[in-house]
Ligand SMILES: NC(=O)C1=CN([C@@H]2O[C@H](COP(=O)(O)OP(=O)(O)OC[C@H]3O[C@@H](n4cnc5c(N)ncnc54)[C@H](OP(=O)(O)O)[C@@H]3O)[C@@H](O)[C@H]2O)C=CC1
């Protein structure tokens with residue numbers, strides 16, 4: 047790895063909570079080189095992104111021009127990568143732009159609808175470009191999901207609770223949606239009704255995903271990112287829980303994705319597919 051030319055990386059959303067972690071991780075990785083830092087928050091424009099991230103000056107200023115950053119990255123000799131941790135409203139256009147410039151997108155931003163993901167998959171296919179959409183970069187969450195898939199063979203009743211900080215824009219979380227999808231793909235329906243239910247307050251029973259799976263979203267200051275998958279059967283409850291205490295937990299998955307995407311020619315959804 048030491049003799050290879052470093053992979054050029056653009057970080058979009060560089061001044062955000064996740065973006066800052068990615069800047070620190072990329073700055074410390076000898077096989078990666080940061081070539082662009084983009085963020086729309088005017089408070090950070092023009093500042094050195096290393097200073098903003100807290101890892102010291104790295105001589106890359108924060109700009110609010112994704113197209114310009116992608117153009118520069120596309121002119122590097124090596125295939126380049128855009129890491130996106132921005133906002134559900136802008137991520138689709140960001141990914142389209144990256145693919146159009148031949149820059150490979152590693153997407154952590156959540157909130158993309160299944161239709162938009164399908165559309166991006168077709169766009170990536172046409173361009174023969176790798177694109178990674180990863181709802182959760184932590185290994186603990188992959189393991190939780192695998193345990194949930196196992197348990198779903200034996201339990202017919204399951205509900206998901208996701209708990210996040212109250213700055214989160216989208217609900218349910220991308221992770222909870224993916225977890226429900228993985229269970230729904232098991233080829234069975236969950237939660238057969240046992241009684242006629244009435245919601246006295248709308249939403250009391252949470253949101254309804256495919257195959258009868260319910261997701262409940264909690265938003266509170268003091269939380270980072272947490273998820274429970276609770277299975278119930280006569281006389282027993284089986285609870286799987288993952289807790290994030292620091293956003294650094296996502297960085298091994300982000301770095302792995304940057305390294306792996308160079309070899310991909312199509313869109314891949316989910317960290318478990320590249321482990
Ligand atoms: N896949 C995973 O493992 C994880 C995914 N996430 C997801 O990542 C996303 C970002 O989360 P987080 O870092 O906590 O959010 P933050 O709000 O802390 O950071 C987002 C940053 O991106 C900026 N921004 C927003 N829209 C754009 C845009 N169109 N172009 C450039 N910059 C933009 C924001 O500016 P401003 O402040 O002005 O809005 C902000 O500085 C969310 O969707 C979240 O769910 C989070 C953690 C882990």
Ligand SMILES: O=C(O)C1=N[C@H](C(=O)O)C[C@H](O)C1
Nearest residue numbers: 156181182214219220221271
């Ligand atoms: O907004 C967050 O913080 C997180 N977002 C992702 C999601 O929506 O699943 C991943 C993790 O839960 C943290």
